[in-house]
Amino acid sequence: MQLKGDRRLEAFRRMLRIRRFEEEGRRLFNGGQIPGWFHTTVGQEGAIVGASLALRDDDAMTGTHRSHGHPIAKGAHLQALMAELMGKEGGVCKGRGGSMHFADSSVGIISESGIVGGGIPLATGCAFSAKVRGVDQVTLCFFGDGAVNQGTFHESLNMASLWRLPVIYLCENNGYAMTTSVATSHGQPDIALRAAGYGIPGEIVDGQDVSAVYQSAAYAVTRARAGQGPTLIVANTYRFDEHNIGLAVSGEPYRQVEEVEAHKRDRDPILLYRTVLLEEGVNEETLTTIEHEVAQAVTQAVQFALASPMPRPETLPDYMFVSTIAH
Amino acid sequence: MDVKDDTHRDAATPGPHIQMTYFEAIVQAQLEEMHRDERVVLMGEDVSVHGGGKLIECFGKNRVWNMPISEGSFTGVGIGAAINGLRPIVDISTASFIYLACDQIVNQASKLRYMTGGQIDIPIVFRCCMFSTGSEAAQHADRPYPLFMNVPGLKIVSPTSAADIKGLMKSAIRDGDPVLVFEDTRLWPLKGDVPTDPDHLIPIGKADVKREGEHVTVVAIAGAIRPTMEAANYLIEEGISVEVIDPRTLKPLDYEAIKMSIEKTGRLIIVENGHRICNVGSEIAAVMAEESFDLLKRPILRLSAPDIHVPFSPALEKDFFPTRDSIVGAIRRLL
Ligand SMILES: Cc1ncc(C[n+]2csc(CCOP(=O)(O)OP(=O)(O)O)c2C)c(N)n1
Ligand SMILES: [Mg+2]
Numbered sequence: 308m309q310l311k312g313d314r315r316l317e318a319f320r321r322m323l324r325i326r327r328f329e330e331e332g333r334r335l336f337n338g339g340q341i342p343g344w345f346h347t348t349v350g351q352e353g354a355i356v357g358a359s360l361a362l363r364d365d366d367a368m369t370g371t372h373r374s375h376g377h378p379i380a381k382g383a384h385l386q387a388l389m390a391e392l393m394g395k396e397g398g399v400c401k402g403r404g405g406s407m408h409f410a411d412s413s414v415g416i417i418s419e420s421g422i423v424g425g426g427i428p429l430a431t432g433c434a435f436s437a438k439v440r441g442v443d444q445v446t447l448c449f450f451g452d453g454a455v456n457q458g459t460f461h462e463s464l465n466m467a468s469l470w471r472l473p474v475i476y477l478c479e480n481n482g483y484a485m486t487t488s489v490a491t492s493h494g495q496p497d498i499a500l501r502a503a504g505y506g507i508p509g510e511i512v513d514g515q516d517v518s519a520v521y522q523s524a525a526y527a528v529t530r531a532r533a534g535q536g537p538t539l540i541v542a543n544t545y546r547f548d549e550h551n552i553g554l555a556v557s558g559e560p561y562r563q564v565e566e567v568e569a570h571k572r573d574r575d576p577i578l579l580y581r582t583v584l585l586e587e588g589v590n591e592e593t594l595t596t597i598e599h600e601v602a603q604a605v606t607q608a609v610q611f612a613l614a615s616p617m618p619r620p621e622t623l624p625d626y627m628f629v630s631t632i633a634h
Numbered sequence: 635m636d637v638k639d640d641t642h643r644d645a646a647t648p649g650p651h652i653q654m655t656y657f658e659a660i661v662q663a664q665l666e667e668m669h670r671d672e673r674v675v676l677m678g679e680d681v682s683v684h685g686g687g688k689l690i691e692c693f694g695k696n697r698v699w700n701m702p703i704s705e706g707s708f709t710g711v712g713i714g715a716a717i718n719g720l721r722p723i724v725d726i727s728t729a730s731f732i733y734l735a736c737d738q739i740v741n742q743a744s745k746l747r748y749m750t751g752g753q754i755d756i757p758i759v760f761r762c763c764m765f766s767t768g769s770e771a772a773q774h775a776d777r778p779y780p781l782f783m784n785v786p787g788l789k790i791v792s793p794t795s796a797a798d799i800k801g802l803m804k805s806a807i808r809d810g811d812p813v814l815v816f817e818d819t820r821l822w823p824l825k826g827d828v829p830t831d832p833d834h835l836i837p838i839g840k841a842d843v844k845r846e847g848e849h850v851t852v853v854a855i856a857g858a859i860r861p862t863m864e865a866a867n868y869l870i871e872e873g874i875s876v877e878v879i880d881p882r883t884l885k886p887l888d889y890e891a892i893k894m895s896i897e898k899t900g901r902l903i904i905v906e907n908g909h910r911i912c913n914v915g916s917e918i919a920a921v922m923a924e925e926s927f928d929l930l931k932r933p934i935l936r937l938s939a940p941d942i943h944v945p946f947s948p949a950l951e952k953d954f955f956p957t958r959d960s961i962v963g964a965i966r967r968l969l
Contacts, residue, residue, distance in 0.1 A: 342768070342769035342946075342948050343768065343769035343770060343771065343946060344770065344774075394769065394946050394947030394948055394949060394950075395947070398947075400946075402945065402946055402947030402949070402950065403771075403772075403943075403945050403946055403947070403950075404771055404946055405769060405771045405946030405947075407771060407773070407774075408771060408773070408946075420773070421730075421771065421773035421774055422730070422731065422734070422773050423703050424703065425773075453702075453703045454703060456702035456703050456704045457703055457704060457705075457706070457734075458704065458706045458707060484679075484680075484702075484703055485679070485680045485683065486680045486682060486683055487679065487680055487700055487702070491700065492700070492701075492702040492703075493702070554683070556682065556683055557682055557683075557687045558682045558687035558690070558691070559682070617947060617948075617949035618945075618947050618949055618950050619949075620949070620950065620953065622950075623940070623942055623945065623950050623954070624940075624942050627942055627943070
């Protein structure tokens, strides 16, 4: 199961859509047009897109506080996402969620959890529902290396294994949870090895290689759909930005500048894949056209977001309940 | 960024003082107590981000422990260690994460002394900070202290000045029972005079009158002290004098201090950022209605966050928590 033909271009396009969307978002955040906290996935696009492309449109997904990339990788429109960053009425969550919570149900995302590890049981439950209902939907569950240390990870993987649930646990292992490295927080730093404890397959993949991630995820999806149960995939990747934009970490740096620069230079998933595509015979012009289209889509998203109104104060209680309760 | 704390009277306590922020005062309290008692250890995630950098420098890694993201269990690890000879400070960081630690705090820490017939002690501090008004959205902006007030066996503090957080943090660390410290991030940057005496403690369970007044008593909880003081200042020009009480400790509450005040003013408002149902205001109002009904000239009012989750959008968050204007309005309604 390889990325082939136009799917390769789609992989390139989606990674680029995430990158440009976040670069623009970061600029607006620094300019004060986006409130709250801003966590980018810059550097991690290969892992996110590779895995998402292995899904069908009707498959489900859960994600994390580093939420921007997940819906974009699954094919979401950018406008409502950009508007959400600004807390606008036209935002995908109507301005109730913001940057950390890009749960775009139009592409099958049921949750982007600001609580680390909070989405893992939800993904498991999502897959549980598919099994109970007898449908062949699969759920892809994104989480970070830090989340692996939550009890929810352990408890969920056990249940998923026990009931052979159609779920793929995709760890975006960027090496750090905020300022805490995997080495200083995991008794067993090889996260994939944990799978054996639950009796499920666990594998490591180069998260900077979008096609490698695709291949591994596509295999896991096939297994899951065939009723053979969950897989744990650890995509080794790297976050190019600070944990969140503007976070000041006092004292000893937790990672060296050289380490960050080397990753940006040699391990950028988009640059790496661009080179691969050219080597595979895709012409430069095709790629620049995509780059141009993506830039345009981001510009349009910003225009849409700026033009969208703020939610009106009287709408504050909206979306609390299905059936309205008087306040 | 440092902000001058104009919400508090200058401390009248004698003895040497030093200016510091509320945030620095928390770190200073821990520093002094860790010097004083080597059983005190700090456990938390990314401790250097949350003010622990200085503590690592001073005490090294056997006293300051960086935790994996495992709140449910490292809280219990702290409790177990407290039972067996340490006096841990467990830093849960954002208060919304305390839900993950709830079981260990409620089912173990709060109950074990009682359930073992007093055979064990649990000298432990759970520290966490409450965000509001910064578009953190609902999973990072809770103020869960009312939940814990409903649990027997816990002491809860949430002071509002640099001097008070230092004094109460130190009392919490020296206390023999589980104490929850809820910091309000709106207060972190506020500067104030803080006593340098390492044995200057603020007792748990004692309120403080932050401003004396004649016409109405406003009890302000945690970060709500800021708009409350603004409202009090604003009303001076109209000749309305507001008495502001900061309970500092939420459990046990200092009902006597509130009673003494309403004996004078006959009017009571409680202002807090917690959600409206079953919050501190509910409790104070109930007790005052039960025990001091005759002192009240007017109904008790409560201002709080509504029974709705904290929205991300600044447009919705702007008036979500009590503001100077909503407090001024409430005071006017009572006069
Ligand atoms: C339950 C909980 N604890 C702590 C935090 C604070 N926090 C936010 S992100 C983060 C690090 C997460 O690391 P990881 O899972 O590796 O994801 P990454 O940020 O690297 O994408 C922490 C500790 C949180 N949001 N939720
Ligand atoms: Mg990580």
